[in-house]
Amino acid sequence: MKNNIKVQRAIKGITQQVLAEQVGVSRQSIVAIEQGKYVPSTLLALKIAGYFVKGVEEIFELEEGD
Amino acid sequence: MKSIVLFPNYFKKIGWVLIVAALGIWLCSEILDLDLSFLTLKVPAIYSADYPLTSDPKGGWFVYTTQDMAYTLFSVFFIVGGLLVMFAREQVEDEFIHSVRHSALIWAVSINYLLLLLAFLGLYGPVFIDVVIYNVYSILIIYILRFNYLLRISKKRALVYEE
Numbered sequence: 274m275k276n277n278i279k280v281q282r283a284i285k286g287i288t289q290q291v292l293a294e295q296v297g298v299s300r301q302s303i304v305a306i307e308q309g310k311y312v313p314s315t316l317l318a319l320k321i322a323g324y325f326v327k328g329v330e331e332i333f334e335l336e337e338g339d
Numbered sequence: 340m341k342s343i344v345l346f347p348n349y350f351k352k353i354g355w356v357l358i359v360a361a362l363g364i365w366l367c368s369e370i371l372d373l374d375l376s377f378l379t380l381k382v383p384a385i386y387s388a389d390y391p392l393t394s395d396p397k398g399g400w401f402v403y404t405t406q407d408m409a410y411t412l413f414s415v416f417f418i419v420g421g422l423l424v425m426f427a428r429e430q431v432e433d434e435f436i437h438s439v440r441h442s443a444l445i446w447a448v449s450i451n452y453l454l455l456l457l458a459f460l461g462l463y464g465p466v467f468i469d470v471v472i473y474n475v476y477s478i479l480i481i482y483i484l485r486f487n488y489l490l491r492i493s494k495k496r497a498l499v500y501e502e
Contacts, residue, residue: 289497301497302435308500310493311435 276333278307281325296320343437351427357420361413368409378408414475421479429490439489447482 282292289303296317305311306321313321322329367373387404398404429436454477458470 298433298435299429299431301493302433304497304500305435305493308496310496311438314434317434 274312274333274339275309275336276306278303278321278332281327281332285325292321292324295324343440345426345428345432346423348428348430350423354420354423354425354427357416358424361416361420364409364413364416368413375407375409378412379405380408381405382408417476418479421476421483424483425479425486435493436490439486439493443482443486443489446485447478450481451477 278292282289289300289307293300293303297320298317302311302313306313318329318333322332325332364375368375381403382405384402384404384406386400387398387402451474455470455474458467462470
């Protein structure tokens with residue numbers, strides 16, 4: 274699954290640390306998600322999307338083979 | 340979200356102190372061969388085997404028995420310490436850390452049984468008793484090593500990854 278969290282952060286002008294604090298996880302979790310090393314739970318995906326005031330599918334997208 | 344029940348973060352330090360204490364006992368008794376006769380104590384037992392080599396030949400159920408407690412202390416300190424280190428919360432304990440815990444646990448159980456299988460197939464005779472003894476601690480050791488290795492990698496990745 275790919276995501277555009279990095280782009281969303283850039284638009285909003287916030288760091289990974291700020292996003293991590295806002296959704297209640299560590300910065301290394303955000304790094305792992307942005308790099309596609311970790312697929313977040315539905316709950317965390319909803320929290321991230323909610324923080325950017327977007328729908329989950331505007332941020333997360335299935336890849337071929339998922 | 341329901342998260343798994345873990346010990347507070349400071350239990351990790353207590354766990355490491357217990358592991359070091361256990362290794363200290365092992366070092367004194369097995370390597371330095373120091374006199375630890377003060378650890379030979381009369382203790383209550385659920386069952387004590389009645390065999391000729393024991394210092395207390397009267398065995399049975401629910402009896403007092405005189406035993407060298409060095410190995411008992413080593414095991415109790417190591418297992419309790421290992422469990423505290425294994426199940427103490429990280430500073431930020433989130434679902435990503437849970438996934439690392441999950442992966443490390445699967446790794447520990449798999450590698451443990453792979454090593455045991457190799458030992459069954461390749462080691463014969465009294466040396467196998469050593470394998471059984473190491474096997475008591477191997478899941479704890481492999482889990483702690485693997486979990487910390489994975490955490491270190493993810494921290495390193497976070498350090499080099501641009502904001």
